[in-house]
Structure formats: structure tokens, C-alpha cells
Amino acid sequence: MAKGSKLLVHNIGNLITLEKLVSERRHIKITAEDLSLKKNAWLAIESGKVLASGEGAIPEAYTSFPSFDAKQKMVTPGLVDSHTHPIFGGDRTHEFAARLDGKTYQDIAKAGGGIKYSIRTTREASTADLLDRCLGLLKTFLRHGVTTVEAKTGYGQNAQEEIRCLEVLQTADQQVPQTLSITCLGLHDIPTDFPDKATFVKHMTEELLPEVKKRNLAHWVDAFVENGYFSVEDVKPYFEKAKELGLPIRLHADEFAPSGAAEAAALWGAASADHMQKASDEGIEALAKAGGVAVMLPATSFYTKIPYADASRFRSKDCPVAVASDFNPGSCYLSNLPFVASLSALYCGLSPYEAFVAVTFNAAKALKLEGSKGALSPGHDADFVIHGLNTLEQWIADFGQTDPLHVFCAGEPAL
Structure with a gap:
């Protein structure tokens, strides 16, 4: 994604960010709360990095961004x-x-x-x-x-x-x-x-x-x-x-x-x-x-x-x-x-x-990349997946049978 390029992913059914683990720099004692799950969510991206995310109404600062509709599917960090x-x-x-x-x-x-x-x-x-x-x-x-x-x-x-x-x-x-x-x-x-x-x-x-x-x-x-x-x-x-x-x-x-x-x-x-x-x-x-x-x-x-x-x-x-x-x-x-x-x-x-x-x-x-990969926290690379599934429970029970709908690397469509 070119410097200054922007993207707003909206209409996300479930957004997993792992922000809690990032903020605490923690890699053990993982619970459901650590998913930092956001419902009816949005994700703002700038210059290939996560800028912000949230639930519900999209802040005015991001409404002018080019947008991508997640169609109520689950969005997660790239694997x-x-x-x-x-x-x-x-x-x-x-x-x-x-x-x-x-x-x-x-x-x-x-x-x-x-x-x-x-x-x-x-x-x-x-x-x-x-x-x-x-x-x-x-x-x-x-x-x-x-x-x-x-x-x-x-x-x-x-x-x-x-x-x-x-x-x-x-x-x-x-x-x-x-x-x-x-x-x-x-x-x-x-x-x-x-x-x-x-x-x-x-x-x-x-x-x-x-x-x-x-x-x-x-x-x-x-x-x-x-x-x-x-x-x-x-x-x-x-x-x-x-x-x-x-x-x-x-x-x-x-x-x-x-x-x-x-x-x-x-x-x-x-x-x-x-x-x-x-x-x-x-x-x-x-x-x-x-x-x-x-x-x-x-x-x-x-x-x-x-x-x-x-x-x-x-x-x-x-x-x-x-x-x-x-x-x-x-x-x-x-x-x-x-x-x-x-x-x-x-x-x-x-x-x-x-x-x-x-x-x-x-x-x-x-891989010593936890500061940039594996989460959707502000400042992390905007590598993310829009899944063909709606919840993490569906994903773990699916055994990889359902391919992602879209994959983004550094805020750019890759698949």
C-alpha cells in the first residue's frame, strides 16, 4: 500500500484484533477475552498499517476513506x-x-x-x-x-x-x-x-x-x-x-x-x-x-x-x-x-x-515479528483475512475446509 493510501473495512460481523495481548505484551494464559473481539465493527488502515478499529458507528475521521464491505463476515489478523x-x-x-x-x-x-x-x-x-x-x-x-x-x-x-x-x-x-x-x-x-x-x-x-x-x-x-x-x-x-x-x-x-x-x-x-x-x-x-x-x-x-x-x-x-x-x-x-x-x-x-x-x-x-505481525492493533501491518465463516468457533470446527473470501497484505488485496 502506497504511503498515505487509506482503506476502511466496514460491516464486519466479528473482528478479532488481539489488542489486549499486544498492549500487555503477553503470550501465555490465553483466554476468550484476549481475542479483543469487536462486533458490528470497522477497521481503518493507512499506509499499510492499522490505524484504528471499533464497533458501531464509524467516526467522521474515517468516513471519507475508500471502503470495503466485509458483509458481516469474520475478520482476523493474517495467519x-x-x-x-x-x-x-x-x-x-x-x-x-x-x-x-x-x-x-x-x-x-x-x-x-x-x-x-x-x-x-x-x-x-x-x-x-x-x-x-x-x-x-x-x-x-x-x-x-x-x-x-x-x-x-x-x-x-x-x-x-x-x-x-x-x-x-x-x-x-x-x-x-x-x-x-x-x-x-x-x-x-x-x-x-x-x-x-x-x-x-x-x-x-x-x-x-x-x-x-x-x-x-x-x-x-x-x-x-x-x-x-x-x-x-x-x-x-x-x-x-x-x-x-x-x-x-x-x-x-x-x-x-x-x-x-x-x-x-x-x-x-x-x-x-x-x-x-x-x-x-x-x-x-x-x-x-x-x-x-x-x-x-x-x-x-x-x-x-x-x-x-x-x-x-x-x-x-x-x-x-x-x-x-x-x-x-x-x-x-x-x-x-x-x-x-x-x-x-x-x-x-x-x-x-x-x-x-x-x-x-x-x-x-x-519470528520476533510480534511488533508488526499477528494482530490488528494500531501500528501493526494491515495483514488481515475476511473469512467465509462468521465466528472463531466455526473456524476451529471447520478444519480449514472453508477458504477465506479475501486476504489482504499491508492493506492491499492479495487474494
Whole structure:
């Protein structure tokens, strides 16, 4: 939206702003009151930012704004997907069939599938093909109301290929209406062209990270800290280098077994620790005290039939919770974030209000964007969704079946 441009969205049946959470800078103890719900409402926008909102009669100051009729539908902040893998080559849908035949994630990986398969096929893919697929996926996310996307690399797995993938994400960022938060997932799995893990970690630490910093290619650095992949000790030099370079950290943590990753995330000042089904109570408490967010990924549990994260464990430690899709080519080929939010309520134990905040304001916090994304408070970016539904109760019960009627990014129609 051009500077000085104005918009008034009126005739809103239910407007969820989350202003109370913004004003209190609070991400825990979420209740219905925290939705800051306004009925028969209006929303005023200027220069791509929320200017004001209210109920009933529209103040004279805004009546001259160009207007958009919400037709009594629900309007909410745009959704924030804080964990996705949208850049890859190849097709791993055959792995889903293998799991139906009884194979586990680990079985498939040992047979040469999984992440290693995606590394091979991503390296073989042309840059144009990688970009085309990524743009198509981002458009799919947008159709589900997602206006901010964390986008990881992780299938190049040498400095040259990871940089190529980061460049593709940078290009995509210029071509889509959404905001991308780009993550360099430099340690995802050990490719076959390195003799051992230590050599690979050294290469990514010394050859990749300085170039990422020099060229400002990513907002985040990530690693897959999990038994069978990388231990806390394995990734220590990588994350120490990231901190030395001033590259913020997030990480995959404790999905299959307690590995100490949640505790390490707190020690390294990570913005988030993601998966977390098997995190220790001590790790959850440490992450909360360090200001981090636990990002639950229930669609991966749904897709691979592994245990779900238990929200009560995070709630009891006052640890903020976000929910993300974990869209990826193998273990979670699901891009519908509203569906994932409903899963988090049904299987992880979030209330409808917690689930909604987990894919908006708390997801924004996981990306350190809570000052501009995930709410419709004055000064926040005017990223919002006009839903085909009327209430939050309908939205959580719908499991992502009803597409939004309209999606706006920075006050401009995006869908």
C-alpha cells in the first residue's frame, strides 16, 4: 500500500484484533477475552498499517476513506506459519505409501529416502524449477489465509547449494505479497559426499555461515538436533559461529527422543524450539525463562502417526506456544494452517483461543515479528483475512475446509 493510501473495512460481523495481548505484551494464559473481539465493527488502515478499529458507528475521521464491505463476515489478523520447508526438488509421496505399509521415518531414511532423497533431487533441480514450485506453494499458503511465512532451506546441504536455495527464497520474497522470514537450515542431514559428520559441520560453519551474513541471505540459522542426525555437541560450533556473526537462532528439537535440544535452545537464546514432543520439563522451563517459543507441529504427527506434543506441559511452565504446518516434501505434505490449528486443539489440548493465537500473535513472536505481525492493533501491518465463516468457533470446527473470501497484505488485496 502506497504511503498515505487509506482503506476502511466496514460491516464486519466479528473482528478479532488481539489488542489486549499486544498492549500487555503477553503470550501465555490465553483466554476468550484476549481475542479483543469487536462486533458490528470497522477497521481503518493507512499506509499499510492499522490505524484504528471499533464497533458501531464509524467516526467522521474515517468516513471519507475508500471502503470495503466485509458483509458481516469474520475478520482476523493474517495467519503466520512459523515453520515451513517450501524449497525442494523431487517427489517423496511414495514415502507416505511406505509408512502405510508399516515403515517408520527412520526406516525410510536408512533406506536412502527421507531428507537425503530430497538433497539429491534438490541439487538436480534447476533454479527456475525450484523457484516455480516455491512460488506455487506460497500461493497455496496464501489461499489458506497465511500472510507471513517462515521459509527454510535444508535440502542443499553444502555451502553452494544452500546459498542457491537462499537466493531462490530471496527472489520469491520479491514476487509474493506475503512477508517471508528466511531460515538457513544448514544442518539438516549429512549428505553422502562428506566423509563424516564433523567434516560436514566444519564446512557449513566455515564456508556457509560467513557468506550468509556477508550477503544478508537469511534472517535465521537452524539445525535438526535429534538422535540419529545431529546432537547438541555436534551443532555447538555451528551455533557458536552463528552467534559470533550475529545470526539469530532457531532449531528443530526433541521430536523423537529427549536430546537436550530444548535446554540448548535456551542457552543459545533461540527464538524458538520446534517439534518438542519429547522435550524434558527442565528444557521447557528453561526455554520459557529465556523468552523462547515452543512451536508445536501437529500435522507431522498426523501425517506420520507419531505422538503429538502435549500443550499442558508448556502451559504449566508458562512457555509460549505457537503452531506451524511444518510443510515439507516427506513427513508432512500438508499446507493448510487452519487445519493444523484445529489439529492442535483436538490432539494437543489447546483451547480454540490458544490455537488461534498460536497461529497469529505467538507465531509472530516465534519470528520476533510480534511488533508488526499477528494482530490488528494500531501500528501493526494491515495483514488481515475476511473469512467465509462468521465466528472463531466455526473456524476451529471447520478444519480449514472453508477458504477465506479475501486476504489482504499491508492493506492491499492479495487474494
